[in-house]
Amino acid sequence: QSVLTQPPSASGTPGQRVTISCSGSSSNIGSNIVNWYQQLPGTAPKLLIFGNHQRPSGIPERFSGSKSGTSASLAISGLQSEDEADYYCASWDESLKGVLFGGGTKLTVL
Protein backbone atom coordinates (compact mmCIF):
# COMPACT_ATOMS: atom_id res chain seq x y z
CA GLN A 1 0.00 0.00 0.00
CA SER A 2 1.37 3.34 -1.11
CA VAL A 3 2.16 5.86 1.62
CA LEU A 4 1.41 8.71 -0.81
CA THR A 5 -2.33 8.78 -1.19
CA GLN A 6 -3.96 9.85 -4.44
CA PRO A 7 -7.59 9.51 -5.50
CA PRO A 8 -7.87 6.51 -7.83
CA SER A 9 -9.81 8.45 -10.41
CA ALA A 10 -10.68 11.95 -11.57
CA SER A 11 -12.65 13.29 -14.48
CA GLY A 12 -13.58 16.47 -16.29
CA THR A 13 -14.95 17.80 -19.54
CA PRO A 14 -12.84 19.53 -22.18
CA GLY A 15 -11.86 23.03 -21.10
CA GLN A 16 -12.45 22.37 -17.41
CA ARG A 17 -9.90 22.62 -14.60
CA VAL A 18 -9.11 19.45 -12.67
CA THR A 19 -6.96 18.97 -9.59
CA ILE A 20 -5.36 15.79 -8.32
CA SER A 21 -4.23 15.58 -4.72
CA CYS A 22 -1.33 13.70 -3.16
CA SER A 23 -1.27 13.28 0.60
CA GLY A 24 1.82 12.18 2.50
CA SER A 25 3.54 12.72 5.81
CA SER A 26 6.35 14.63 7.47
CA SER A 27 8.89 12.01 6.39
CA ASN A 28 8.19 12.45 2.69
CA ILE A 29 6.23 15.38 1.25
CA GLY A 30 6.64 17.36 4.45
CA SER A 31 10.42 17.42 4.09
CA ASN A 32 11.12 16.79 0.42
CA ILE A 33 10.11 18.00 -3.00
CA VAL A 34 7.31 16.45 -5.01
CA ASN A 35 7.43 15.46 -8.66
CA TRP A 36 4.52 14.53 -10.90
CA TYR A 37 4.48 12.11 -13.83
CA GLN A 38 2.05 11.48 -16.65
CA GLN A 39 1.71 8.00 -18.11
CA LEU A 40 -0.23 7.63 -21.32
CA PRO A 41 -1.58 4.14 -22.05
CA GLY A 42 1.14 1.72 -23.07
CA THR A 43 3.98 4.19 -22.66
CA ALA A 44 6.69 5.03 -20.13
CA PRO A 45 5.98 7.74 -17.55
CA LYS A 46 6.92 11.30 -18.44
CA LEU A 47 8.03 14.02 -16.03
CA LEU A 48 5.35 16.66 -15.77
CA ILE A 49 6.29 18.73 -12.72
CA PHE A 50 9.49 18.72 -10.65
CA GLY A 51 10.54 20.55 -7.51
CA ASN A 52 6.89 20.94 -6.43
CA HIS A 53 5.90 23.44 -9.12
CA GLN A 54 8.49 23.62 -11.92
CA ARG A 55 7.71 22.54 -15.45
CA PRO A 56 10.30 20.89 -17.71
CA SER A 57 10.68 22.48 -21.10
CA GLY A 58 7.91 21.42 -23.43
CA ILE A 59 5.28 20.98 -20.73
CA PRO A 60 2.37 23.39 -21.30
CA GLU A 61 1.61 26.10 -18.74
CA ARG A 62 -1.84 24.61 -18.14
CA PHE A 63 -0.10 22.00 -15.97
CA SER A 64 0.82 23.36 -12.55
CA GLY A 65 1.92 21.94 -9.23
CA SER A 66 1.80 23.11 -5.65
CA LYS A 67 2.71 21.87 -2.20
CA SER A 68 1.54 22.78 1.27
CA GLY A 69 2.71 20.98 4.36
CA THR A 70 2.37 17.25 3.80
CA SER A 71 0.17 17.48 0.71
CA ALA A 72 0.68 18.38 -2.92
CA SER A 73 -1.59 19.00 -5.86
CA LEU A 74 -1.46 18.85 -9.62
CA ALA A 75 -3.79 21.13 -11.51
CA ILE A 76 -4.66 20.82 -15.16
CA SER A 77 -6.53 23.72 -16.71
CA GLY A 78 -8.11 23.83 -20.14
CA LEU A 79 -8.53 20.06 -20.08
CA GLN A 80 -7.94 18.32 -23.41
CA SER A 81 -8.74 14.80 -24.60
CA GLU A 82 -5.03 14.00 -24.86
CA ASP A 83 -4.69 14.59 -21.11
CA GLU A 84 -6.46 11.29 -20.49
CA ALA A 85 -3.76 9.33 -18.68
CA ASP A 86 -2.55 8.07 -15.32
CA TYR A 87 -0.88 10.63 -13.07
CA TYR A 88 1.57 9.84 -10.28
CA CYS A 89 3.11 11.94 -7.55
CA ALA A 90 6.48 10.98 -6.05
CA SER A 91 8.66 12.09 -3.18
CA TRP A 92 11.70 10.86 -1.28
CA ASP A 93 10.91 9.30 2.10
CA GLU A 94 13.42 9.88 4.90
CA SER A 95 12.25 6.91 6.97
CA LEU A 96 12.23 4.36 4.15
CA LYS A 97 15.33 5.85 2.50
CA GLY A 98 13.63 5.46 -0.84
CA VAL A 99 11.34 7.10 -3.36
CA LEU A 100 7.63 6.76 -2.86
CA PHE A 101 5.16 6.92 -5.69
CA GLY A 102 1.51 7.62 -5.13
CA GLY A 103 -0.94 4.94 -6.17
CA GLY A 104 -1.81 6.86 -9.31
CA THR A 105 -4.89 8.72 -10.50
CA LYS A 106 -6.64 7.76 -13.70
CA LEU A 107 -7.89 10.91 -15.40
CA THR A 108 -10.84 10.56 -17.74
CA VAL A 109 -11.84 13.34 -20.11
CA LEU A 110 -15.58 13.03 -20.60
Next chain:
Amino acid sequence: QVQLVESGGGLVKPGGSLRLSCEASGFTFSDYYMSWIRQAPGKGLEWISYISTRGTAKYYADSVKGRFSISRDDSKNLLILQMNSLRAEDTAVYYCARAQIYDKWGQGILVTVSS
Protein backbone atom coordinates in the same frame (compact mmCIF):
# COMPACT_ATOMS: atom_id res chain seq x y z
CA GLN B 1 19.04 13.23 -27.55
CA VAL B 2 18.89 11.39 -24.25
CA GLN B 3 18.14 7.70 -24.63
CA LEU B 4 17.80 4.89 -22.13
CA VAL B 5 17.38 1.40 -23.54
CA GLU B 6 16.67 -1.59 -21.30
CA SER B 7 17.47 -5.17 -22.21
CA GLY B 8 17.68 -8.59 -20.59
CA GLY B 9 14.07 -9.19 -19.69
CA GLY B 10 12.06 -12.33 -20.36
CA LEU B 11 10.48 -15.37 -18.77
CA VAL B 12 12.14 -16.95 -15.74
CA LYS B 13 11.05 -19.61 -13.25
CA PRO B 14 10.46 -18.77 -9.58
CA GLY B 15 13.76 -18.86 -7.72
CA GLY B 16 15.68 -18.02 -10.87
CA SER B 17 17.88 -15.07 -11.76
CA LEU B 18 17.91 -12.41 -14.43
CA ARG B 19 20.24 -9.51 -15.25
CA LEU B 20 18.76 -6.33 -16.67
CA SER B 21 20.87 -3.74 -18.46
CA CYS B 22 20.14 -0.15 -19.34
CA GLU B 23 22.32 1.50 -21.96
CA ALA B 24 22.45 5.27 -21.74
CA SER B 25 23.32 7.75 -24.45
CA GLY B 26 23.01 11.45 -25.20
CA PHE B 27 24.22 12.68 -21.80
CA THR B 28 27.18 12.33 -19.44
CA PHE B 29 26.07 9.14 -17.71
CA SER B 30 28.68 9.34 -14.95
CA ASP B 31 27.26 12.69 -13.76
CA TYR B 32 23.89 11.26 -12.82
CA TYR B 33 22.30 9.10 -10.16
CA MET B 34 20.31 6.33 -11.83
CA SER B 35 17.36 4.25 -10.76
CA TRP B 36 15.15 1.25 -11.49
CA ILE B 37 11.38 1.46 -11.20
CA ARG B 38 8.88 -1.27 -11.98
CA GLN B 39 5.21 -1.57 -12.78
CA ALA B 40 3.30 -4.79 -12.25
CA PRO B 41 0.56 -5.51 -14.82
CA GLY B 42 -2.34 -3.11 -14.27
CA LYS B 43 -0.70 -1.58 -11.20
CA GLY B 44 1.10 1.61 -10.27
CA LEU B 45 4.74 2.55 -10.25
CA GLU B 46 7.08 1.08 -7.65
CA TRP B 47 10.56 2.48 -7.08
CA ILE B 48 12.96 -0.38 -6.38
CA SER B 49 16.51 0.95 -6.35
CA TYR B 50 18.88 3.78 -7.07
CA ILE B 51 22.62 4.23 -7.30
CA SER B 52 24.64 7.38 -6.80
CA THR B 53 27.38 8.71 -9.01
CA ARG B 54 30.48 6.48 -8.85
CA GLY B 55 28.27 3.83 -7.20
CA THR B 56 29.19 5.00 -3.72
CA ALA B 57 25.60 4.80 -2.41
CA LYS B 58 22.89 2.30 -3.21
CA TYR B 59 19.34 2.15 -1.91
CA TYR B 60 16.71 -0.55 -2.26
CA ALA B 61 13.02 -0.94 -1.58
CA ASP B 62 12.24 -3.44 1.16
CA SER B 63 10.47 -5.65 -1.41
CA VAL B 64 13.76 -6.41 -3.20
CA LYS B 65 16.40 -5.85 -0.52
CA GLY B 66 18.80 -8.81 -0.30
CA ARG B 67 17.65 -10.22 -3.63
CA PHE B 68 18.37 -7.47 -6.15
CA SER B 69 21.63 -5.63 -6.70
CA ILE B 70 22.16 -2.41 -8.63
CA SER B 71 25.46 -1.46 -10.22
CA ARG B 72 26.86 0.76 -12.94
CA ASP B 73 29.69 0.72 -15.46
CA ASP B 74 30.46 4.32 -16.33
CA SER B 75 33.01 3.26 -18.96
CA LYS B 76 30.20 1.61 -20.92
CA ASN B 77 27.33 3.91 -19.91
CA LEU B 78 25.54 0.91 -18.45
CA LEU B 79 23.17 0.54 -15.51
CA ILE B 80 22.70 -3.01 -14.28
CA LEU B 81 20.09 -4.73 -12.12
CA GLN B 82 20.97 -8.24 -10.97
CA MET B 83 17.81 -9.98 -9.83
CA ASN B 84 18.08 -13.20 -7.81
CA SER B 85 15.55 -15.43 -6.02
CA LEU B 86 12.81 -14.13 -8.28
CA ARG B 87 9.19 -14.47 -7.21
CA ALA B 88 5.90 -14.34 -9.07
CA GLU B 89 5.26 -10.91 -7.55
CA ASP B 90 8.39 -9.58 -9.30
CA THR B 91 6.55 -9.88 -12.62
CA ALA B 92 6.49 -6.36 -14.01
CA VAL B 93 7.73 -3.96 -16.64
CA TYR B 94 11.07 -2.65 -15.41
CA TYR B 95 12.13 0.88 -16.27
CA CYS B 96 15.49 2.52 -15.83
CA ALA B 97 15.31 6.25 -15.21
CA ARG B 98 17.65 9.13 -14.70
CA ALA B 99 17.50 10.22 -11.08
CA GLN B 100 16.91 12.27 -9.04
CA ILE B 101 13.90 13.85 -10.62
CA TYR B 102 13.35 10.99 -13.06
CA ASP B 103 13.28 13.28 -16.06
CA LYS B 104 14.20 10.58 -18.54
CA TRP B 105 12.88 7.01 -18.70
CA GLY B 106 13.59 4.00 -20.83
CA GLN B 107 10.83 2.28 -22.77
CA GLY B 108 10.66 -0.53 -20.20
CA ILE B 109 11.34 -4.25 -20.37
CA LEU B 110 9.00 -7.02 -19.29
CA VAL B 111 10.08 -9.57 -16.71
CA THR B 112 7.75 -12.52 -16.19
CA VAL B 113 8.32 -14.91 -13.30
CA SER B 114 6.29 -18.05 -13.81
CA SER B 115 6.67 -21.80 -13.78
